[in-house]
Amino acid sequence: MGFGKIFLLNMALLITMAYLANILYKYVLVKISGKINYILSILWFIFAGWICMKFGFQLKGDVLFDLRIVPLIIAAIVYAKPVVVMIISFGIGFSRLTFGISEAAIAGTINFVILGILCAFMITWMNKRQFKQSTRGILTILVLNTVNVLDIAIFGVIPFKEYILTIMPSTLPITLLFSCIFALILLDFQLDQRRKLELLHTNELMTRQTEELRQAKLSLEERARQLTQASQYKSEFLANMSHELRTPLNSIINLAEMISESEEGQEEEPLEKDTPNYGTIIYKSGRELLQLINDILDLSKVEAGRLEVVQEEVVLAEVVQLMELQFEHDAEQKGIEFEVTMMPELPSTIQSDAQRLCQILRNLLSNAFKFTHQGRVDLMIHKDSSACSISGEWIVFSVADTGIGIPQDKHEAIFEMFRQADGSISRKYGGTGLGLPISQDLARLMGGFIQVDSREGAGSLFHLYLPLIQKENSGALSDEENEAPGGAD
CATH class of the missing domain: 1.10.1760.20 (Arp2/3 complex 21 kDa subunit ARPC3)
Structure with missing residues (x-):
C-alpha cells in the first residue's frame, strides 16, 4: 500500500x-x-x-x-x-x-x-x-x-x-x-x-x-600594604620610644652619679650650689618615664581587649580642680594663659570613671600645652543635646589651644596607634603617639567619643563627648565596639 x-x-x-x-x-x-x-x-x-x-x-x-x-x-x-x-x-x-x-x-x-x-x-x-x-x-x-x-x-x-x-x-x-x-x-x-x-x-x-581570585588578590595586596605601613609605624614608634626612654633614664643615671660623687667628696669640699636642682630634674624625669610605661601598659590592654572602666559618681568640680592644679605650673612656665570654664547648667556629678576621665583630659591638655608656644589653652565643660545623630544629652569637655594645629588630611591619622600628624614631631616635641588612640578607646568604652576641629597654624579644638546617662556595658573593650559617631578613628 x-x-x-x-x-x-x-x-x-x-x-x-x-x-x-x-x-x-x-x-x-x-x-x-x-x-x-x-x-x-x-x-x-x-x-x-x-x-x-x-x-x-x-x-x-x-x-x-x-x-x-x-x-x-x-x-x-x-x-x-x-x-x-x-x-x-x-x-x-x-x-x-x-x-x-x-x-x-x-x-x-x-x-x-x-x-x-x-x-x-x-x-x-x-x-x-x-x-x-x-x-x-x-x-x-x-x-x-x-x-x-x-x-x-x-x-x-x-x-x-x-x-x-x-x-x-x-x-x-x-x-x-x-x-x-x-x-x-x-x-x-x-x-x-x-x-x-x-x-x-x-x-x-x-x-x-577568576573575579573572586582577582578581588582576593587585591584584598591581599591591600592587606600587605597595611601590614607594611603598620610595620613602618611600629618601627617609627620603637625609634621614638627608644629616644623617649633614654632621655629620662640618662638624666636619672647621670644626676644620680653626680649626687653620689658629691656625697663622697662632701668632707673635702661643700656640695655644689646646683645640687638641690638635681632632685627636681630626677623627679621630672621619673614622672616622664612612668607616663611612658603607663602608655605602653594601656596599649597592651587595648590590643588584648582588657581595658576596663568602673562606673562611679564623679564630682565635676573635683575634676576641674585637679586639672587646674596639674597644668597651672605648665602654663606659667610657657607663659600662656590657661582657663577652665564650667557652664552653670551642668549637674554637680555624673556617672563615669573618674580615673579614665582624668586620663583623657590629661592627654588632651598635655598635647595642647606641648604644641602651643604662645596664646592660650582653654578647658570648657558644657551640655549639648544636638551634637550628633544619637539622641540624648551629652556632657562635652572641650580643649582649645592656639598652637600649631593639625592638617585636615591628618585628622584620622592622629587617632591611629603609633602614628602622629608628622613622624618627625616625636623628635621635636617628644611623646609616643599613643595618647590620642588610647583616649579615643577610653571614650568609646565609656559610651562617648572624641571629635577634632583643627587647621594647620590655626590651633586645635578637641571635644570629648560623654553621655549624661550611662548605658549598661561589660566594662571591657573589644574589637567589636562600634565606631564613634562622627569621630576621627
Whole structure:
C-alpha cells in the first residue's frame, strides 16, 4: 500500500523541521524572550503535525495515514505541563479539518482530542511518580500508539475488521519504530543541549572564580600594604620610644652619679650650689618615664581587649580642680594663659570613671600645652543635646589651644596607634603617639567619643563627648565596639 514510503517521507520531514528549528533557535530565537520562544515551540509541534498530514498517505477518499502522532508523543515527553500538551494535541486534531470537512476528518479530530486528554492524565501521573526521562518516553510511545490504534478502529471510517487485519499490522510497527527513532534523536539533542549548558555554567563559574581570585588578590595586596605601613609605624614608634626612654633614664643615671660623687667628696669640699636642682630634674624625669610605661601598659590592654572602666559618681568640680592644679605650673612656665570654664547648667556629678576621665583630659591638655608656644589653652565643660545623630544629652569637655594645629588630611591619622600628624614631631616635641588612640578607646568604652576641629597654624579644638546617662556595658573593650559617631578613628 505504500505506507512505508509515506511514513519515511514524514519522518524525513520531521527530522528536517527539527534541524531547522535547532538552527533558528541557535542564531535567531535565542535573542528573543523565553515566553515568545515557548509559544513558538508549541506552534512548531502543531505545524509538524499538519506537515505530516499534508504529505500523508491518502486512502479511500479523505482517509489519511501519517505520522502526526509523533509530534504529539515528543511534546508529551518534552513538556511537563498537561495543558500545553492538550493545546498541541487539539491544535493538530483541528488542523485536520483544513484538508476538508468530512467524516474521516471529524474522526481524526476526535481521535486527537481523546489523545490530548489522555496525555494530560499521563503527564500528571508521571510527574507525581517522578519517572526518569527514558521511562516517560517508553510509556508515552507505547500508550499513545496503542490508544491511537483503538481510536482509529472504533471511530474511524474504515471497517474495524479491515483495519485490524490489513492496515494496522503495517502502520503500527512503522509508527512505533519511527516514534522510537525520533525520541532517540530528541534525547541526543537534549544531551547536546545539556552539555552546552554545563559548559556555559562551567565558563560562568570559572569567570566568577577568576573575579573572586582577582578581588582576593587585591584584598591581599591591600592587606600587605597595611601590614607594611603598620610595620613602618611600629618601627617609627620603637625609634621614638627608644629616644623617649633614654632621655629620662640618662638624666636619672647621670644626676644620680653626680649626687653620689658629691656625697663622697662632701668632707673635702661643700656640695655644689646646683645640687638641690638635681632632685627636681630626677623627679621630672621619673614622672616622664612612668607616663611612658603607663602608655605602653594601656596599649597592651587595648590590643588584648582588657581595658576596663568602673562606673562611679564623679564630682565635676573635683575634676576641674585637679586639672587646674596639674597644668597651672605648665602654663606659667610657657607663659600662656590657661582657663577652665564650667557652664552653670551642668549637674554637680555624673556617672563615669573618674580615673579614665582624668586620663583623657590629661592627654588632651598635655598635647595642647606641648604644641602651643604662645596664646592660650582653654578647658570648657558644657551640655549639648544636638551634637550628633544619637539622641540624648551629652556632657562635652572641650580643649582649645592656639598652637600649631593639625592638617585636615591628618585628622584620622592622629587617632591611629603609633602614628602622629608628622613622624618627625616625636623628635621635636617628644611623646609616643599613643595618647590620642588610647583616649579615643577610653571614650568609646565609656559610651562617648572624641571629635577634632583643627587647621594647620590655626590651633586645635578637641571635644570629648560623654553621655549624661550611662548605658549598661561589660566594662571591657573589644574589637567589636562600634565606631564613634562622627569621630576621627
